[in-house]
Amino acid sequence: MDKVAVIGVGLMGGSLALCFKDKPGIRVAGYDINPLELEKSMKRGVIDVACASLEEAVDGADFIFLCVPVGLLEQYLDRLLQISLKPGCIISDVGSTKASIAHYAASRVLPGVYFIGGHPMAGSERSGVEAATSLLYENAFYVLTPDETTPEDIYDRLAALLKHTKAHIVRVEPQRHDRIVGAVSHLPHVIAVALVNQIARYNEEDGLYESLAAGGFRDITRIASGHPYMWRDILLNNRDELLRLLRDWNAGISKFTDLLETSDGEGVYREFESAGAFRSKLPERRKGMIIALYDVYVDVPDHPGIIGQIATLLGDQRINLSNIQIIESRADVPGVLRLSFRNETDMDAAIGLLKKSNYKVQL
Ligand SMILES: NC(=O)C1=CN([C@@H]2O[C@H](COP(=O)(O)OP(=O)(O)OC[C@H]3O[C@@H](n4cnc5c(N)ncnc54)[C@H](O)[C@@H]3O)[C@@H](O)[C@H]2O)C=CC1
Numbered sequence: 301m302d303k304v305a306v307i308g309v310g311l312m313g314g315s316l317a318l319c320f321k322d323k324p325g326i327r328v329a330g331y332d333i334n335p336l337e338l339e340k341s342m343k344r345g346v347i348d349v350a351c352a353s354l355e356e357a358v359d360g361a362d363f364i365f366l367c368v369p370v371g372l373l374e375q376y377l378d379r380l381l382q383i384s385l386k387p388g389c390i391i392s393d394v395g396s397t398k399a400s401i402a403h404y405a406a407s408r409v410l411p412g413v414y415f416i417g418g419h420p421m422a423g424s425e426r427s428g429v430e431a432a433t434s435l436l437y438e439n440a441f442y443v444l445t446p447d448e449t450t451p452e453d454i455y456d457r458l459a460a461l462l463k464h465t466k467a468h469i470v471r472v473e474p475q476r477h478d479r480i481v482g483a484v485s486h487l488p489h490v491i492a493v494a495l496v497n498q499i500a501r502y503n504e505e506d507g508l509y510e511s512l513a514a515g516g517f518r519d520i521t522r523i524a525s526g527h528p529y530m531w532r533d534i535l536l537n538n539r540d541e542l543l544r545l546l547r548d549w550n551a552g553i554s555k556f557t558d559l560l561e562t563s564d565g566e567g568v569y570r571e572f573e574s575a576g577a578f579r580s581k582l583p584e585r586r587k588g589m590i591i592a593l594y595d596v597y598v599d600v601p602d603h604p605g606i607i608g609q610i611a612t613l614l615g616d617q618r619i620n621l622s623n624i625q626i627i628e629s630r631a632d633v634p635g636v637l638r639l640s641f642r643n644e645t646d647m648d649a650a651i652g653l654l655k656k657s658n659y660k661v662q663l
């Protein structure tokens with residue numbers, strides 16, 4: 301029987317635990333600083349046993365996953381090294397940055413135990429064990445950062461366990477990880493937050509901003525709702541990369557300012573043209589760092605209770621809706637509902653069901 305200890309049973313830790321829970325030969329122990337979160341984990345059946353201390357959780361563990369904010373990883377590693385762990389135990393983490401923890405672990409002597417950094421590249425703006433799901437990592441990339449001292453069989457043992465997540469395991473060197481993830485995840489989060497705060501300032505003068513920001517603006521800035529504590533730690537941890545990226549970002553924005561100052565329409569055209577060309581090459585519908593919402597538009601007759609009917613139709617088939625929104629509703633014309641799903645499977649099942657019930661569905 302393999303014992304897996306999950307430290308920090310929130311969105312990521314809870315989702316990992318759910319992937320391992322009830323798999324033959326695996327027992328999942330959880331520890332969290334917040335007893336309420338542990339209680340919820342037990343109630344939801346996310347873990348087999350809730351532990352009152354780190355020591356209890358890791359006692360005899362074959363695998364330990366640190367699923368706490370990035371700023372706590374080093375102190376947790378230190379605490380683990382003071383506990384007598386099971387020989388051969390593999391410690392990993394799910395932190396969004398990899399260079400600093402890899403460097404820290406490499407400078408510590410881990411007698412008979414191994415550290416391999418990890419980053420499942422899927423998540424959401426939500427946090428806490430309530431948002432955890434065993435489907436979170438399916439088809440996503442899961443980065444592991446072994447170093448040259450990591451024995452191959454130890455890496456293979458961790459990779460084999462992580463097969464339960466149904467993610468694609470990839471080996472990446474930690475600095476390269478932080479450079480790329482800084483650009484495709486951390487920078488977009490900073491931009492989304494700055495943009496939302498800019499609009500919030502304008503809205504103080506004129507409340508119409510808020511009304512008109514519904515829909516598209518709200519969607520493209522979803523990531524601005526990430527957990528402040530978690531993002532503070534990520535940005536400070538990847539500070540050097542982000543400073544470089546923000547300098548580049550400023551240069552890109554200055555270029556637009558120049559183009560507009562000189563009314564250079566051709567230049568603006570070229571910017572959109574090259575962005576469109578690169579964007580069209582990006583893999584479509586592949587699960588990436590920033591999750592896509594899978595949206596479906598449904599024409600609906602304008603009568604009371606229609607939202608409830610559709611929600612019930614999907615709910616009865618256990619299809620999870622992540623959002624439902626009326627896009628258009630006027631007394632004289634049929635309305636359009638936008639249904640958002642978290643994954644393609646739910647979206648496809650919903651389309652089939654709605655079509656069978658004679659709804660007109662568009663993507
Ligand atoms: N949220 C996301 O989309 C993703 C997050 N990550 C990484 O996963 C890690 C965890 O993030 P989430 O699960 O999203 O956050 P979360 O807030 O849902 O879960 C974190 C859990 O850690 C617990 N915790 C906090 N301090 C603790 C301590 N001192 N000792 C024990 N437990 C403690 C909290 O009570 C909470 O249950 C972070 O390092 C983050 O960078 C990685 C990929 C995606």
Ligand SMILES: O=C(O)C(=O)Cc1ccc(O)cc1
Nearest residue numbers: 396422423424425589590591
């Ligand atoms: O909300 C989203 O789509 C995200 O971008 C989630 C996320 C947050 C942190 C990560 O390290 C990876 C993924």
